[in-house]
Amino acid sequence: MNMHKKLLLAAVLVAPGAVIAATQAQAQTVAVADPEAAVENSKVWAAAQAEIGTTYKTQLDQAKTRGDAIAAELAPLYKKFDTNGDNQLSQAEIATARSTRASELAQIEAKEKAAQEELGRMTAQPSRARAYAIEQITAKVNEAVTNVVKTRNISVLIRPNAAFFASPAADITPAITTEIDRLFPKASITPPAGWQPGQQGQQAGAAATPAAPATGAKPKKQPESR
Structure with missing residues (x-):
């Protein structure tokens, strides 16, 4: 598994609460989606990779x-x-x-x-740029999934490997990819000073947590070059 795949798997976490909240109104459809593939197939991710390849050639x-x-x-x-x-x-x-x-x-x-x-x-610099780009893009996945779920009136959304059977028409991954590109057409590959991978997600999670009420009290393989 190459590095950007590992980063994608670590970064893409679709919040169940966001999807559930989007399906309250007369939902009828069951669908499958692969959020990592949605990011990997996006134009914004392809553009970021191309820019990294040029900048750090x-x-x-x-x-x-x-x-x-x-x-x-x-x-x-x-x-x-x-x-x-x-x-x-x-x-x-x-x-x-x-x-x-x-x-x-x-x-x-x-x-x-x-x-x-x-x-x-x-490869420290291009790897850092890649991680920063992925983090920005995956930050839009929950919103993209929620928008597609609302538009298509989906009641249940599962990953492809969790489905016993799913027709190609049930796969909304391409629609999520399109929505990611609409929401976030350009990613920066230049991390700000002091940025660390995972920092954005941690900050978002902290912001989403309500404040507490006040109280009185491997088999061997050749080393990769990327």
């Missing part, structure tokens, strides 16, 4: 070149443990290596960890 190109070199260096080291020759390390092969060649495997894993940290430093 030098860092990303350097990281890719370095990542390819690291992969080429690590591949033959891990190949020693590929006993069935399928160019992959299974859990069984890793377990065997840990029991029979633990010291050698630990050295390779330490080298891989150092390489991942190096690539992380090289």
Whole structure:
């Protein structure tokens, strides 16, 4: 799973209360939606990625070149443990290596960890820009979902993997994508000073919480370059 997928999964949380409140009036329809896919397919997210790719091209190109070199260096080291020759390390092969060649495997894993940290430093700026863009876009997901639910008079909304069966017509993910783009056509890729991932959502949650009343009292894989 690449980094922006992880960020999307962490950031997209459709508030059940918002959807329930939107379905009080004679709702009749059951629908499915994938909010992460709605964000990933949006024009605003595509534009943000393109801008990040342009703005940080030098860092990303350097990281890719370095990542390819690291992969080429690590591949033959891990190949020693590929006993069935399928160019992959299974859990069984890793377990065997840990029991029979633990010291050698630990050295390779330490080298891989150092390489991942190096690539992380090289891509820190574009990764931060990507996280900031995702956070801004996903902040509009609840509103987009609520608007689509209201417009289509939907009574029950579930994720695709929770449905035993759903026809393509039941999927409102594209409609949510369209609504996200309408609500938020442009995302900034420049975080303000002091910004940290998740900060916007935490602040929104704090603002939504009413004040209390006053009282008297993995299998191994080659390191990613992104």
